[in-house]
Amino acid sequence: MKNDNIHVKRPLGRKLLFWIGAPLLLVYVIVILFTYYWSGKNALYQMKEYLFELTEHHACMLDGTFSRVSQASVGIADAMGILPTPENDQLIALMEKKLKDNKNIFGMAIAFEPYYYRKNVKLFSPYVSRSGDKIQSSNLADSYNYLYQDWYLIPQLLGTSYWGEPYFDEGGGNILMATYSQPIYRNDMFIGISTADISLEYLETEMSNIRIMAGYTFIITRTGTFIYHPEEEYMMNESIFSLAEQYDQLELRTIGKKMIAGERGMATIDDFFTGEKKWLVYSPIKECDWSFAAVIPEKEIMKTVNSMVIKQIAIMIIGLLIILLVIIWAAVGITNPIRKLVISADRIAKGDLNEKIVGIKGHDEIHQLVKAFNKMTYDLKHYIQDLTKATKAREAVESELRIARSIQESLLPRIFPPFPDKEEFDLYARNIPAKEVAGDFFDFFMLDEEHIAVIIADVSGKGVSAGLFMAVTRTLIKTVCDLKIGPAASLERANYVLCQDNDACMFTTLFLAFYNIKTGHMTWANAGHDEPIVAAPNGSIRKLVTFKDIALGIDDSHTYHEGVTTLDKGEIIVLYTDGVIEATSPEKELYGEKRFIEKIGEIADKPIITIINEITKDLDGFQLDNQFDDITILILKREK
Amino acid sequence: MVQWFPQAQFAGYIMAMEKGFYEDENMHVTIKFSDGADSPLQEVLDKRVDFCTGWLSQAIMLRSENKPIINISQILQQSSLILVAKKSSGIATPQDMKDKRISNWGGDFSIQPTAFFRKADIDVNIIPQSFRIDGFLMGAIDVTSAMYYNEYHKILQAGIDEDELVTFFFSDYDLNFPEDGIYCLEETCNANPILCRNFVHASLKGWEYAFQHKEETLDVVMKYCRQYHMQTNRSHQEWMLNAIESALKYRVGDTITNWGTLSKKDYETVADELLKQDLIQSIPSYNDFYKDVLHEK
Numbered sequence: 001m002k003n004d005n006i007h008v009k010r011p012l013g014r015k016l017l018f019w020i021g022a023p024l025l026l027v028y029v030i031v032i033l034f035t036y037y038w039s040g041k042n043a044l045y046q047m048k049e050y051l052f053e054l055t056e057h058h059a060c061m062l063d064g065t066f067s068r069v070s071q072a073s074v075g076i077a078d079a080m081g082i083l084p085t086p087e088n089d090q091l092i093a094l095m096e097k098k099l100k101d102n103k104n105i106f107g108m109a110i111a112f113e114p115y116y117y118r119k120n121v122k123l124f125s126p127y128v129s130r131s132g133d134k135i136q137s138s139n140l141a142d143s144y145n146y147l148y149q150d151w152y153l154i155p156q157l158l159g160t161s162y163w164g165e166p167y168f169d170e171g172g173g174n175i176l177m178a179t180y181s182q183p184i185y186r187n188d189m190f191i192g193i194s195t196a197d198i199s200l201e202y203l204e205t206e207m208s209n210i211r212i213m214a215g216y217t218f219i220i221t222r223t224g225t226f227i228y229h230p231e232e233e234y235m236m237n238e239s240i241f242s243l244a245e246q247y248d249q250l251e252l253r254t255i256g257k258k259m260i261a262g263e264r265g266m267a268t269i270d271d272f273f274t275g276e277k278k279w280l281v282y283s284p285i286k287e288c289d290w291s292f293a294a295v296i297p298e299k300e301i302m303k304t305v306n307s308m309v310i311k312q313i314a315i316m317i318i319g320l321l322i323i324l325l326v327i328i329w330a331a332v333g334i335t336n337p338i339r340k341l342v343i344s345a346d347r348i349a350k351g352d353l354n355e356k357i358v359g360i361k362g363h364d365e366i367h368q369l370v371k372a373f374n375k376m377t378y379d380l381k382h383y384i385q386d387l388t389k390a391t392k393a394r395e396a397v398e399s400e401l402r403i404a405r406s407i408q409e410s411l412l413p414r415i416f417p418p419f420p421d422k423e424e425f426d427l428y429a430r431n432i433p434a435k436e437v438a439g440d441f442f443d444f445f446m447l448d449e450e451h452i453a454v455i456i457a458d459v460s461g462k463g464v465s466a467g468l469f470m471a472v473t474r475t476l477i478k479t480v481c482d483l484k485i486g487p488a489a490s491l492e493r494a495n496y497v498l499c500q501d502n503d504a505c506m507f508t509t510l511f512l513a514f515y516n517i518k519t520g521h522m523t524w525a526n527a528g529h530d531e532p533i534v535a536a537p538n539g540s541i542r543k544l545v546t547f548k549d550i551a552l553g554i555d556d557s558h559t560y561h562e563g564v565t566t567l568d569k570g571e572i573i574v575l576y577t578d579g580v581i582e583a584t585s586p587e588k589e590l591y592g593e594k595r596f597i598e599k600i601g602e603i604a605d606k607p608i609i610t611i612i613n614e615i616t617k618d619l620d621g622f623q624l625d626n627q628f629d630d631i632t633i634l635i636l637k638r639e640k
Numbered sequence: 641m642v643q644w645f646p647q648a649q650f651a652g653y654i655m656a657m658e659k660g661f662y663e664d665e666n667m668h669v670t671i672k673f674s675d676g677a678d679s680p681l682q683e684v685l686d687k688r689v690d691f692c693t694g695w696l697s698q699a700i701m702l703r704s705e706n707k708p709i710i711n712i713s714q715i716l717q718q719s720s721l722i723l724v725a726k727k728s729s730g731i732a733t734p735q736d737m738k739d740k741r742i743s744n745w746g747g748d749f750s751i752q753p754t755a756f757f758r759k760a761d762i763d764v765n766i767i768p769q770s771f772r773i774d775g776f777l778m779g780a781i782d783v784t785s786a787m788y789y790n791e792y793h794k795i796l797q798a799g800i801d802e803d804e805l806v807t808f809f810f811s812d813y814d815l816n817f818p819e820d821g822i823y824c825l826e827e828t829c830n831a832n833p834i835l836c837r838n839f840v841h842a843s844l845k846g847w848e849y850a851f852q853h854k855e856e857t858l859d860v861v862m863k864y865c866r867q868y869h870m871q872t873n874r875s876h877q878e879w880m881l882n883a884i885e886s887a888l889k890y891r892v893g894d895t896i897t898n899w900g901t902l903s904k905k906d907y908e909t910v911a912d913e914l915l916k917q918d919l920i921q922s923i924p925s926y927n928d929f930y931k932d933v934l935h936e937k
Contacts (some may be wrong), residue, residue: 148767148768148770149770150770150772150774150775153767153768153770153775153780154774154775154778154780157741157767157775157780157781158778158779158780162778164774165772165774168869222777223773223774223777223797223798223799224797224798224799225798233866236871237871237872237873238873239797239798239799239873240799241796241797241798241799242797242873242874242875242876243873243875245796245797245875245879246873246874246875246878253799256799257799260798260799
């Protein structure tokens with residue numbers, strides 16, 4: 001089973017991304033803000049320059065057109081000032097030629113001072129003008145007294161050329177027209193005016209074709225009057241000053257004054273109706289002292305400016321994304337092997353030692369780690385193989401020990417009460433081995449109808465060797481016990497046999513008692529074993545004081561002593577091995593004889609099985625899982 | 641018939657017509673606008689129109705020639721004719737105009753200036769003036785005649801500020817010539833004085849309405865201006881309406897209680913000056929010339 005999904009609370013990749021990406025992002029944001037500020041300013045400056053240039057360009061184009069018209073008039077005035085005055089048809093032909101050469105000229109006239117042209121003609125003014133595709137001619141003097149017309153009077157008074165305010169030419173199909181007047185001097189004497197008319201109709205078409213962003217353009221004359229404005233109603237009706245007045249915009253009047261003064265400039269105005277901020281860029285049409293202006297909504301300008309800035313910022317953001325991608329790529333390069341390691345380690349932990357990490361390239365630390373990891377897995381696998389072999393071997397031994405133990409257990413009496421038909425006494429014993437095979441043992445058997453032999457022993461050492469020695473001793477004791485010779489002599493016999501060929505130098509402590517079940521009389525011998533305790537039901541305790549006889553298997557010539565005691569009815573005798581009083585708590589305290597005796601005293605009147613249960617329970621509670629020596633207890637009770 | 645193309649100068653009559661004030665008096669009135677060539681007073685004399693507006697000076701001159709024309713109401717009390725100069729030309733007093741180029745319209749418009757220069761005792765270089773102000777703006781003219789309600793404001797609308805200008809109101813020089821009045825033939829008035837009274841009454845009501853509803857009035861005036869292809873704009877007409885209101889309601893230095901009446905003093909001022917300039921041989925009787933149709937019983 002594979003489970004490759006590993007859940008990591010704070011993945012390394014994300015950490016890398018955070019610790020590298022976040023400062024980078026911060027730096028970028030600062031840079032972007034600066035860029036936005038500076039390039040915004042720069043773009044705005046460039047935009048201003050661009051708009052200035054554009055308006056200037058258009059103003060110059062118009063200027064050129066007007067100049068070419070005025071130059072035609074100047075040419076004629078110059079000629080009139082020098083040459084002898086030509087005949088009427090020559091004058092007409094001259095002006096017709098100019099009209100043919102310049103399609104912007106609508107009409108031309110030469111108007112003379114009274115009686116100048118002919119002594120008998122007061123007013124004379126040949127005039128040519130377009131009529132459809134044709135050019136027609138007439139004498140203006142036939143229509144009106146031109147002397148007090150602005151186009152005649154003003155340049156005469158000023159002594160300079162003059163572009164008149166535009167007007168609707170009623171004769172020529174109500175076309176919007178402007179007239180250039182050039183005074184003619186001969187020998188410093190004013191002799192008349194040469195004029196050239198320009199039709200402003202073309203302006204409308206030309207101007208409406210000019211696109212400056214989403215704005216519009218307009219032209220005002222030197223009086224501020226609109227002669228081109230997309231709002232047709234404004235043309236010739238409104239002036240920049242009338243609008244300023246109507247919409248109560250003082251600034252507009254100030255701007256207007258600058259415009260008619262021939263300045264170039266830029267200003268912001270509020271739309272009369274929407275209040276929207278707009279830029280007004282203006283440039284003079286020098287030839288006629290008019291002013292050309294472009295009006296562009298600020299939002300359009302800012303849109304363009306912003307798009308320039310946004311482009312720059314977009315490039316920076318793309319750069320940032322690339323860097324972040326590189327970080328992610330690097331992070332993945334680092335974390336992927338680590339993830340693989342984690343997954344592999346997980347599998348190894350689950351026991352799959354065939355796991356090997358492959359596909360990690362490079363010669364970096366990660367690669368070394370992978371190599372080390374794979375080596376570790378390999379080593380672990382072999383170690384575990386070895387360990388398995390060793391374990392198998394040990395299991396074999398353990399199994400034999402278990403067999404030994406069961407054999408040993410079968411050697412100990414297991415049925416309690418052992419003599420249910422004997423009402424004179426009760427007997428109960430328990431052996432709790434520390435190791436599989438115990439060195440302690442107990443035994444009892446009837447010697448005749450009235451006497452029972454009771455044995456408790458503790459073989460030196462533990463385990464199999466102790467178990468074997470115990471088996472030998474037990475069998476031997478059973479064989480040597482003889483009521484006639486008493487327990488001490490029986491022990492001497494057994495001691496003698498055990499001492500023979502005892503190459504292993506094993507020995508055993510042993511207590512042997514012959515008990516008369518009728519009388520409660522007991523004879524006993526003790527080969528170095530703990531002194532048994534006799535307890536009355538009232539809790540009074542006495543010990544069977546021994547004679548310091550040595551353990552069996554040490555000295556084949558030792559003489560054992562015999563002790564005598566009598567159990568009163570209800571009294572119990574407790575035999576036990578040193579595993580009881582030497583039981584040790586995890587805190588290294590000994591259970592001790594005192595506590596043992598007190599415990600027995602407390603419960604001496606209870607059934608003996610209860611007493612053994614209580615004591616083992618108390619011992620368990622004391623040493624917990626700390627048992628390191630066999631524990632054996634045997635209790636004999638004289639029934640009432 | 642009024643003396644010029646549609647403009648706020650005639651707002652009262654236009655509004656009286658538009659709002660049906662003439663109809664209320666059981667009259668059907670159409671306004672004929674002059675193109676500048678026809679004289680409304682002559683049109684009345686020629687019986688082509690019943691009523692007209694006209695300048696007091698011109699009417700007195702006609703009357704002195706025994707033309708049967710009478711004034712039935714004097715609408716504009718205060719003269720709006722002024723002289724304007726740029727401060728930059730160095731003109732501050734009438735005497736400063738000596739030998740300067742001064743443009744003047746002819747006819748009625750030249751009477752006050754002539755008197756003015758005579759009073760100032762200066763010779764000036766009078767140049768015929770067109771209906772445009774270009775000559776003045778260009779500096780070809782030093783002093784120009786202007787109607788306060790019209791040309792003066794046009795100069796302002798050409799980007800010259802009031803504080804850059806010097807103005808001379810003739811009314812400040814004992815030359816207050818009341819201008820627009822309502823005229824008709826004597827026989828019309830004799831035959832039907834009620835009609836005359838109703839006409840004047842409705843006209844004054846029109847004026848009253850115009851001053852009380854200026855925005856509406858300007859809408860209407862502009863409508864007429866566009867219809868007649870006048871090169872004008874709303875703010876200009878607004879100025880004109882306000883200036884006319886002041887010329888109609890006030891006389892030099894005071895207010896007037898009875899609108900539309902011709903003061904005998906004003907009449908005499910004008911007539912005396914006409915006599916001085918030999919424009920009339922004798923002063924027509926004030927009572928023959930003026931019929932206060934509103935207040936006569």
